[in-house]
Amino acid sequence: MSHGTHNAVHDPRNDNIRIYINGELFPRDEARISVFDSGYLVGDGVWEALRLHDGVLVFLDDHLDRLWQGAAAIGMDIGMTREELTQKIWQTLDANEMHDHVHVRIMLTRGIKKTPSQDPRLTVSGPNLVIIPEYKKASPETASKGIRLFTSTIRRGSPDYLDPRLNCHSKLHEVQALIQAQEAGADEALMLDIHGFVSTCNATNFFMVKHGEVWTSTGQYCMNGITRGKVIEVCHENGIPCLERNFSLFDVYGADEAFVTGSFGGLTPVTHVDGRTISDTVPGEMTRRLRKLYKESIAREIQKSNAGG
Missing domain, CATH: 3.30.470.10 (Aminotransferase class 4, branched-chain amino acid transferase, N-terminal domain)
Incomplete structure (x- = not known):
């Protein structure tokens, strides 16, 4: 499987x-x-x-x-x-x-x-x-084991020909990236933007952690993820430095932790990128904390809805 x-x-x-x-x-x-x-x-x-x-x-x-x-x-x-x-x-x-x-x-x-x-x-x-x-229900094995990423040569496109924020049916370039990652022995693909900075993954958004700071891409070349936005939001609400910035694989290879986000899996730890070990602790301390905060935001949403708010 x-x-x-x-x-x-x-x-x-x-x-x-x-x-x-x-x-x-x-x-x-x-x-x-x-x-x-x-x-x-x-x-x-x-x-x-x-x-x-x-x-x-x-x-x-x-x-x-x-x-x-x-x-x-x-x-x-x-x-x-x-x-x-x-x-x-x-x-x-x-x-x-x-x-x-x-x-x-x-x-x-x-x-x-x-x-x-x-x-x-x-x-x-x-x-x-x-x-x-x-x-x-998301597989508990994936949540506890984490995933391995491989950086694809397929880039996230420029907004002037197919804006990466568009949730459209045309997903062939993402499929190509995933196939390339699988052929390299990884689980999913990490994708760069047209300038060579880290953008997103083939089906999820990418975050890394360094010295207590959470980094993610600028958002210009990545999927407009709802879960991505909620993680950024809970970081700001809880005093966790969260930077939307350009960064490269140079930074990723030296990260303390990494994780990806999506509506289905929530926050999933990343253990390896391009064969390099990112973290032996799965999930990492920050990933575990943000996963808890994200689940709390879902609980508040449920409570609000049930109260008619």
């Missing part, structure tokens, strides 16, 4: 989930979409992934902000309000009787084309909406 930040504990209930497609719910093995879908044909669409904890869609507003911003960036009319999309998410969760430890994937594409083409004018339907909810 592969090892990485998206490893999940097996849950047989996922065999019988119902998936939302454009207003209808389908059993998992019957969920289909047209081969003329814009996302399938040319990767034309945006997506989000969020967590259901204790009956609360955690940081929902942040995820919806990112989804609407992504749709605006590609000139796509989502065709519904935030409230209507939220209702459809809950319709799907309720149909599956889901309450906790659920990962929700929302995929929106421009719609069905009348013929294979990039041209959005050839779209003959409204947007296609797919919602996939799964029972997914």
